[in-house]
Each structure stands twice: as structure tokens, then as C-alpha cells.
Amino acid sequence: MTDFARLLGALHEGGVECIVVGGLAATIHGSARLTQDVDVSYARSTANLDRVVRALAPLEPYLRGAPPGLPFEWSVAMLRAGLNFTLTTAAGDIDLLGDIPGGGSYEELLPHTIVVDLFGHEVRCLDLAALIRAKRAAGRPRDLEAIAELEALSEERGA
């Protein structure tokens, strides 16, 4: 089970430059749909990769779905070698996204974010319009219902 407060707290206390996207961002905006992981877009600077590694290391991240015992090294070098990572940790599942379809990199998403107070932390979250654009761009059939709900939320807010 994902401990949202613990994961978000680890990222915030570690000073990680990241933006909550995906299902948790939808929840923050008022979605009633369930989500079981934390998706974040993260800055790819070396300094931030170092922060990500330090912040999540105590939670023992590992590649989600991979068989146990792989020679997996949680390090800046490993993060630099990839872009998007689906991980499982002691506090639940987290996806680290260097790039999201329809949204791009952390820097490109940054102007389309809001800051919300969660569990005593200032958490940066993708705004509703950008979240809808990203889900539309992803083009996954399973997102269609989520897009409908996000659009309904947008209408309700404007109502």
C-alpha cells in the first residue's frame, strides 16, 4: 500500500525539484478515482538527481515488477542512464518521469503548476488544464474515463 504522506515528505524534505502528475494530481484537483502510486516529473540536473537519490535511498527503491536479486544500483549514474523509472519502495510505488507525453520535461511543465499544502509540505502539482492535456496526449484507452472526469471537474470549478 502506498504511503502518500511518507513519499511526498521524503521528496520535499530532500529538496527534490519535482511536480506531482498523474492520478495523485487528479486526486489533488478533486478526482474521485483511485490511484495506487505517486507519479512525479523530476528535474534532470545533476544536483537534482543527487537529491532524488538521497531522498529515496532510505525507502530502498527497486525496479517495480523486476525479479528480486538483480544487480540494481540506486545511484545518480543509474538515473542519468535512463529517463522514466517505475519503482517500488518501502513506502509504496513511485514513478519518476523525466518526460511526459503532451507535457515534456520538468522545466516545460513548471509554468503549468500550482503549489498545494499537503501533510505540512509545499507540494508542486500539475494544474488541471495541463493534466488534461497530458492525459489526452498519452492517448491511452484507460485514460478516457479519467479525462472525462477531469473535464467535468474543470466545468464544476467554472460553474
Added chain:
Amino acid sequence: MNTIAAALVRHARTRSGLTQRELAARAGTTQSVVGRLEAGVGSPRLDTLERLLGAAGFRAKVELEPIPPEDSVIAAFKNDIDRTLLRQNLTKTPEQRVRSLQALERLMAEARRAGRAARRGG
């Protein structure tokens, strides 16, 4: 407009490593104007926004993006959405919404555990 302008100015300023006061001085305005704008208070004029971004060393690029046509599948899903639940959620704070999600996660985990136990017992 005001939240987009706020995010743009804050992003441009922090990327330039400027304080609100330094940016204001460069743009020939006051810190309180920058502070209010970054807080999303009021709607700045376009020339004010351009001046502040320029003072931070940036230029805004505005593009027209076509509004995608209504997708019939999404429209059908939208008709089926329980908006009372959404309206209820919108009365909550973001933290209350995430806490509700966490509570549901716990409930689901417990249901899965009970299911496994029942199967073992059967």
C-alpha cells in the same frame, strides 16, 4: 491569466536567480507589484508581463492551440459521471482529498487481505 502570469514570472525570476526586489528594480517597479503578481492577485497587462519577463532575461512566446473536438467516447463517459461526488470533493482541501484516497487504499488492502484469507480457508 493571473495564475499563468504568476507562474511565468516566478519561473523566469527564479531561473535568473533574482529576488523579487531585484527583478522589480530591473523592471522599474516595486517589489510589492512583483509579489502581488506572483501571488496571482489581479490580472497584469500584457506589456507589464513582457517587461517583467524581459527584465529576467526572457521573452514570452504565445502560440494558438486549437481546442480539440469533443471526443464522443469521453463525452459518453462524462454523461455518466457522478458530479455530486465531485462537488463534494471540491469542498475539501487538497490534503483532505489525499487523506480520503489513503483511507480507500487501506480499505482495499484490507479487502484483498480478507479475500486471500477466505480463499486459504476454503
